[in-house]
Amino acid sequence: MTVKKRALMLVLPTVVVLALIVIxxxxxxxxxxxxxxxxxIPEHPFIGFGNWISLLKNPDFYSAVLVTGTMILAELFFELLLGLCVALLLLQLPRSRKIFQPILLIPMMVMPVVVGYMGRLVFEVRSGPINYFLNMLGLESLCWHxxxxxxxxxxxILRIWRWTPFVMAVLLAGLLSLPMEPYQSAQVDGANIWQIFIHITIPMLKPIITLVVIMRSLEILQTFDIMYVLTMGGPGAKTMTLSLYAYITGFRYWDIGQASAAAWLIMIPLSIMVTLFVKMMEKGEKIEQAK
Amino acid sequence: MKKLLTLIICFLLVLSFSVFAGGKKEVAPEEKAKEFEGVKVSVVAHSGHHATPWYDEAPVLKEKYGLDLNVIEITADEIYSRVVLELTQRTGAYDIVQYNSAWIGDYEPYILPLDDYVVRDNDAIGFADLLPAFNKAQNLWGGKKVSVTLDGDTFLFYYRKDLFQDSGEQSAFKAKFGYALPDPPETWQQVVDIAEFFTRKKGEKLAGRTLTKDFYGYADQAKRGRVYYWYLFRFVPFNAPDPHYFDPKTMEPRINSSGAVAALENMKELLAYSPPGVLSWEWDELYAAAMNDGTVCMWIHWTDEGRGFNTLAPLAVESAPAPVLGISASPGVEVGGKVYQYTIVDSAWVASICKDSKNQDAAYAVLKHMFGPGPVNLGYIMDPQIGWDPSRYSHFNSKEWREKIPGIENYLELELKALEQGYPMLKIPGAFEYNDVLDLNVSKYLAGDFPNAKAALDVVANRWNELNKKFGAEKQKGFYAKIWQ
Structure with a gap:
């Protein structure tokens, strides 16, 4: 057996497994x-781009795109902001970190369905504790979900509560792994805390932030559990995300054709977005290195 | 020759004796194997309290027939999808399935008609005992007996009779609206008037006492997912005297008719007199507010409140009068001087045997044991923890039940009366999807996503036309006709 053939034989199992489970x-x-x-329906006739066109004509699909897009932007902003603040705080408290870090990670371990049910109780309009406290402060009850x-x-609110600890944990790990030399040099050069943060910490954290943004974006695009339990996409379609839309189309209406088209319509821009984002970050790193 | 003949006769005699003796040994009762020894019957049940009777009867069935009952619990909102998947893929995983009678259009090809069994054992399962409202609307499909009702669930109109009986409130209502406070309300317009009249803030007077909480005139279970039921309670009477989901001749949707629009507008109008947050209310929230909190005047719900009439909380006022629950058929609409009221009867759970079941006879024996008229079934019907509602004459006329719970006769008789105007749900292939499309757009209208009711219902009509096209309009017409057969 030639080297080439032997190499092919070694790679073949991986190729077969990949072909079966991915391709x-x-x-x-x-x-x-x-x-x-x-x-x-027993017959499954070929209809070309019928499912895709039908989806693109459906206002509920656009509503789901808008809800999902809003969630991605809002969650990324607040989770990164809060996660970074808490991570920086824990970085300054090396002794307390061991106690607070596991406690802060608890929301992440709660199952999403439980978070949904918990939200139903906590935000209950007439007897929920949130409205109770609002009333105590002299404010009107809100109808929440x-x-x-x-x-x-x-x-x-529920999702940021659940996922900020994850962002905090990843950023804290990143902060702990940063080299000390640039900080020491900056201090010698007389840089203040804000300058150090903006010009040293953030650029060095960029790969970690990229990772968080990609992982969180992918998770938000797939999420439907809290909405399924708490609102079922309602009132109306105000909380209908793309994945809940695809789930209802595929597994409630059994319109697998349209659900698959929806999945592809989600995947194409997502792949482009992730690729562009990674390229952008790589470019940024190269510029930083060149400096 | 004679010798040979004698020998043959002797041989035959010995043979017949031995066969006879052997046969006798087989039928000896002490040694006879149980009818379904070693057979496993898998049943899909609505999870929670609905599944309890199946678990409770499993040892009894083992003892009686030798069979093993395998109970598969599935939540109410997942039963449809999971069962459709197994049935269409013909896996034979389930022998008995519990489902909403409105889904028969999708289940029919995979369900075993029970007519042959009924003929064979002279209706031991007691179809003749089932009320026509259930037997006709749920169990019969295209003239065949396809299921047996396990839970005679239906919807009733409930109201605070203690409030309606207050003379001060009666006079004030008459002075404001110019007609006597109707007890019970018969039309949706009356419900709007009464809801407006009784909606009051904490600290105001109600029945001459000071309210300790805000009080609301009316509430629907308006969360996205099942809000379409509450729309249909209006849609059907608002289209009287000949309500139809589709034109039976053309299958053109009637869901955006002028009556349908008026029904949706009525729903939105009543939101003004409903508790805050009602758009997120599911079963628990409505039940708790109405029955445990005493802050809702009128509502429509399943029969749980009727059976638990004696657990109604007092009104949320200081020194509240003794609570009294009023029960009636759903309000109607007056057309040409006549009030048309209907009770939706197709929201109930039925059980069927799957065509792909390998143990059909054993499954039928299980159904007969669980649902046939007699003490086993009646015991579960009488138990308010189980959630199986009465569906048979033997339930409604049960002397045992009436003696056990004084006052229950009021609920039983009022439900019987309400069921006289039973109206079926849409039961064609894809009914779940037709209803969910309606649900989504009703919910969107209530949430303010449409400028008016007509716009919302036009979207539903267009989607229903698309669904007709998908399933085949002519086929759907045939199925639609079956609903009324």
Whole structure:
């Protein structure tokens, strides 16, 4: 057996496994997305881009895009801001860190469905503790997840509460791994805390922030559990995310063709977005290194 | 020759004796194997209290038939999807399935009609005992008996009779609206008037006492997912005297008719007299506010409140009068001097045997044991913790139940009366999707996403037309006709 053949034999199992668990489902879902595929109907005729066009004409799909986009922007902003603040605080408290860090990570360990049910109780309009405290402060009760205006904000509060510890943990790990020399040089040069933070900490944390942004964006795009339990996408479609939309289309209506098209419509821009973002960060790093 | 003949006769005699003796040994009762020894029957049940009777009866069925009952619990909102998946893929994983009777359009190809069993054992399961409202609307499909009702769930209108009986409130209502406070309310317009009249703030007077909490005239279970039921309670009477989801001849949706629009507007109008947060209310929230908190005047719900009439909390006022729950059929609409009231009867749970079941006879024996008329079934129906509601004459006429819970006869008789105007849900293939599309757009309208009710219902009508096209309009027409057969 030649070296080339031996190398091929060694790679083959990985290729086969990848083909089975990654490539086949992708190709299959693409083939389903161009057919009228409902498991209750025996025939699954080819309809070209029918499912895709139908989706792009559906205002509920755009509503789901808007909700998901809002969630990505709002969650990333608040989770990064809060996560970084808490991470910096814990960095300054090396002794207390061992106690506070595990406690702060508890929300992340709570199952999303439990978070949903907990939210239902905590934000209950008439007897929930949040409104109770608002009343104690002399404020009016709010309708929270029952209000068309506040439902998404309620979801965001729950999700930011759950995911900020994750962001904090990753950023803290990143901060702890940063080299000390640039800080010492900056101090010698007379830089203040803010300058050190902006010109040393943030640039050196960029790869970690990139990782967090990508991981969180992917998770937010896939999320539907809290909404499923708390609002079922309502009131109306105010909290209908793309994945909840795809789930309802695929597993409630059994319109697998349209659900697959929705999944592809989510995946294409996401892949582009992630690629561009990674390229952008790599470019930034190269510029920093050149400096 | 004679010898040979004698020998043959002797041989046959010995043989027949031995066969006879052997046969007799087989049928000896002490040694006879149980009818379904070693057979496993898998049943899909609505998780929680609905599943309890299945677990409780499993040892009894083992003792009686030798079979093992495997209970698979699935939450109410997942039953449809999971069962459809198993049935359409013909896995044979389930022998008995519990489902909402409105889903029969999708389940029909995979469900075993029970007519042959009924003929064979002279209706031991007691279809003749089931009220026509259930038997006709739920169990019969295209003239065949496809299921047996396990939970005679239906919707009733509830109101605070203690408040309606207050003479001060009666006079004030008459002075404001020019007609006597109707007890019970019969039309949706009356419900709007009464809801407006009784909606009051904490500290104001109600029935001559000071309110300790805000009090609301009316409440729906308006959370996205099942709010369409509360719309249909209005849609059907607002389209009287001939309400239809579709034109039976053309399958053109009637969900955006002028009556349908008026029904949705009525729903929104009543939101003004409903508790804050009602758009997120599911079963628990409505039940708790109405029954445990005493802050809702009128509402429509399943029969749980009727069965638990004696657990109604007093009104949220100082020195509250003794609580009294009023029960009635859902309000209607007056057309040409006649009030048309209907009770939606197709929201109930039924059980069927799957065509792909390998143990159909054993499954039928299980159904007969669980739901046939008799003390086993009645015991569960009488137990308020189980959630199975009465569906049979033998339930409604039960002397045992009436003696055990004084006052229950009022609920039983009022429900019987309400069921006289039973109206079926939409039961065609994809009914779940048709209803969910309606649900989404009703919810969007209530949340303010549409400028008016007509715009919301036009979207539903367009989607229903698309669904008709997807399933085949002619086929759907045939299924739609079956609803009324």
């Amino acid at each position: 086949f489902p992708l190709v299959f879902s693409l083939s389903v997305s161009v057919r009228a595929y409902d498991i209750r 029952a209000s068309p205006d506040l439902a998404l904000i309620t979801i965001l």
